[in-house]
Amino acid sequence: MFRAAAPLSRTVPAAADAVAGTVPRLLRAGWHRPADQGGPGAAPRPAVREVHRQIADLYGTRVLSEGFTDSPLRPTPQLAAGALDALGPLAPDEAPQVAVLAYTTPDFEHTTLTASLLQHRLPGEPLCFAVSDQGVLSPFTALRIAVEYARRSDWSRLLLVVVDQSSQPYPGPASGQYAAEHDSAVALLLAWDGGTSPVAGMGQGPAGQVLPALRADLSGAALFAAGTGLAAGPGIPPSAAPRRDAEPGLPCTGVWAALRGARGGRAVLADHDHGLDRLAHCTLELPAGEGGFR
Structure with missing residues (x-):
């Protein structure tokens, strides 16, 4: 577990503390939007399907048959990796010190943890974790947490990865704000230049x-x-x-x-x-x- 407010561990010159109204600065970003054409992806393994059935029984719902198996079946780690590829290679001095994944649609495949994938793919040893259960506002919460870690921990670079994953094994919203109709991932590499000054614009x-x-x-x-x-x-x-x-x-x-x-x-x-x-x-x-x- 991670705290949303990291302990303040840096000594910053007065000039940096005097910066008022500091906001994160976008360095570069990548957007991964795979084509929806091409037919269904590889079907989940029998053990994964059994997990889906057990969870459905637990919550009194059902596992979708054709609607799920005919979908693209791109797991969240694959989509996040696509966003990192779109972001481009990072030199060691460009690497983020904290990377946060944000999503609202859960993954159907749990054999690979996306936050662990991020740490493996990124230079150095960044702190990596995920934020969910915040509805469509999960990325906003994740960004606030990442900036707070940077502000309090003598860090200057952070990465926000946001994923929408459309293949769901259970019935969900078919339309409206929560319906994920496409697979998509965004990676934003950001700089924090404000030292310990308050974060503005959030x-x-x-x-x-x-x-x-x-x-x-x-x-x-x-x-x-x-x-x-x-x-x-x-x-x-x-x-x-x-x-x-x-x-x-x-x-x-x-x-x-x-x-x-x-x-x-x-x-x-x-x-x-x-x-x-x-x-x-x-x-x-x-x-x-x-x-x-x-």
Whole structure:
């Protein structure tokens, strides 16, 4: 288990502490969106199918037959590895010190832990773990935790990996905010330059409490990436920042993939989880020029 607030273990010069309103800086990112064509993937092993049946019995549901076995069957580690490939090779001095995986759709195959895969694939020995059970806001929670570790642990680089995995052995939402209709993964390599200064541009909670800060952040943004949860509220007044709406069917990765091809400046990302009735937002500093995704 890991604490969301790492112990403060660094001594930072006063100049670094004086930095106010620091936000994470995007260094580069990769987006992996495999083609849905090509037929079903390799069927799970009999032992895995038996685990699916036992879990279905435990929760009073059923295992899907054709709907599952006819799906792409790409496990979460495979999708995360694709995002790392899209990110490109990392030199030792580019490697993150902490990497966090975020997802809302559980994996159907549990023989490989994705966080362990990340640690194996990345240079050095980064702290790697996963965040889930936060609905579509899991990536926002994961980013806040990663930045907090960087802020308190004398770290300067962090990696956020977000995955949507569409093959599910049990009945789930066929449409709406939680339905994962495509396989997708995003990897964002970020820098933290703020020392121990407070993190700016982030918030999560009931919409009424978070909206004022979100509106204030949007006033200075170059881009607003809006998750599907914002299509039907809570109401956000128009701002000067150009708005990009997330593609439906990508509950976790959609809002982050909306950054693809974005140019420099500050980008505000936000989404509202209707089931949890919580709003989350964050601000990233984008690289100048043709920034964004590979």
